[in-house]
Amino acid sequence: MAKKGVLLVNLGTPDSAATPDVRKYLNEFLMDGRVIDINPxxxxxxxxxxxxxxxAPKSAKLYKEIWSAETGSPLLYYSVRQQELLxxxxxxxxxxxxxxxxxxxSIEAALDRLKAALVEDIRVIALFPQYASASTGSVYEKVMRLVGQWPTIPNISFINSFHDNPLMIEAFAQNAQKHQPEQFDHVLFSFHGLPQRQLVKCDHTHNHCLKSADCCQTLTDVNKFCYSAQSYDTARLIAQKMxxxxxxYTVCFQSRLGSDPWVQPYTSVVIEDLAKQGKKKxxxxxxxxVADCLETVYEVSVEYDGEFKQHGGEHVQLVESLxxxxxxxxxxxGMVKNR
Structure with a gap:
């Protein structure tokens, strides 16, 4: 009997923490037209x-801080674990x-293995809960471009997002319990940032995005594909579960790059404000x-923890990823079987 194919895709990681490998990774990542969406x-x-x-040299130093001699990149390690367990x-x-x-x-090598196995269809799941053109959109564009070159194209299906998946929400809430949430002064839901212009591009009505201060805080038919709106919805559901x-709690956005305005509020600003308000934990x-990585293990646990302490706080505790x-x-x- 023919098998069904499943392709899990995460963002990526350097092959090592050495500067040349980090430079190679950053070049491929940042040259993607969906990531930095300006003139080529x-x-x-x-x-x-x-x-x-x-x-690259600065990032290489940070990667060395989270790199394990036994398992390498945490993002790759946990992505492999997810594939094996699934x-x-x-x-x-x-x-x-x-x-x-x-x-x-690579996506190309994984697709070639599925093709060689004569799978009857392929379910593609980009491992980003909230849809963004720069992440999920880029993955699916790449998959379609590669498969589009095949002489015979099998049935292919995609998961647009799973920001409100009940089991994912429960898993995040479960991970928080080990830290005794009631012992903390405030909870942050810190999502990866995006340039505001990328949110505006996803507003097909051209009449909603950033037109009001609360345009993202309720998910509607107009903003249902908006990364920020889906992020607020994820936070709301986890908070509700807890x-x-x-x-x-506060929803905020981290990891901004460059001088253009990104999705706000910025995590670093929120952390400073909370410390000045007297919040300690x-x-x-x-x-x-969905897997711990540089942005969680280092940016939150080390950088934001340090910034919080500089402004009078005592401790920033990361809730481990899925x-x-x-x-x-x-x-x-469930995403695979509920086709």
Whole structure:
């Protein structure tokens, strides 16, 4: 009997924490027209001439802080674990492959393995809970471009987003319980940032995005594909699962790059404000990530913790990502089978 194919795709990670590998990764990542959505010539000059020559050595130092001699990149390690656990869960009827949008294992190689196995269809799941053109959109564009070159194209289906998946929400809330949430003064839901212009591009009505201060805070038919609106919805659902009131948590956005305005409020600003208000202990979720990575393990646990202490706070506690939580594997299984 023909197998069903499953392709899990995460963002990517350098092959090592060495500067040349980090530079190679950053070049591929930032040269994607959906990531830095400007004129291709300007993008090449900016990325290869300005960003990567300066950013690669700095990023390499940070990657060395989170790199394990035994398991390497945490993002790759947990992505492999997710693939292995999902394969075990689905059984021999399915073939589960893992790829990274940038670097290895590549999408092209994973698709070639599925093609060689003569799978009858392929379910593609980009491992980003909230849809963004620069992440999910880029993955699906790449998959369609590659498969579009095949002489015979199997049935292919995609998951646009899973920001409100009940099992994922429960897994995040479960991960928080080990830290005794009631012991913290405030909870942050810190999502990866995006330039505001990318949000505006996703507003097909051209009459909603950033037209009001609260345009993203309720999910509607107009903003249902908006990364920021989906982020607020994810935070609302996790907070609801934990029994948090609105005044007990804040949604914010981290990891901004460059001088253009990004989605606000910025996590660094929120952390400073909370410290000045006298908050001492913060519990921080990063629900844009399904596997721990540089942005969670280092940016939150080290950089934001340090900034918080500088302004009078005492401790920033990261809620671990979904990683190999069985509830998340349950969620992935449901996404595969509920076709």
């Amino acid at each position: 010539v300007s993008r090449a000059l900016l990325v290869r001439g300005v960003i990567t020559p300066f950013r 394969q075990k869960r689905l059984g021999d009827e399915y073939m589960v492959e893992l790829a990274m949008r940038y670097q290895t294992p 029994g948090l009131k609105k005044e007990q 913060l519990l921080v979720f990063c629900p844009a990530f 990683n190999d939580n069985p509830l998340f594997i349950d969620a992935l299984e």
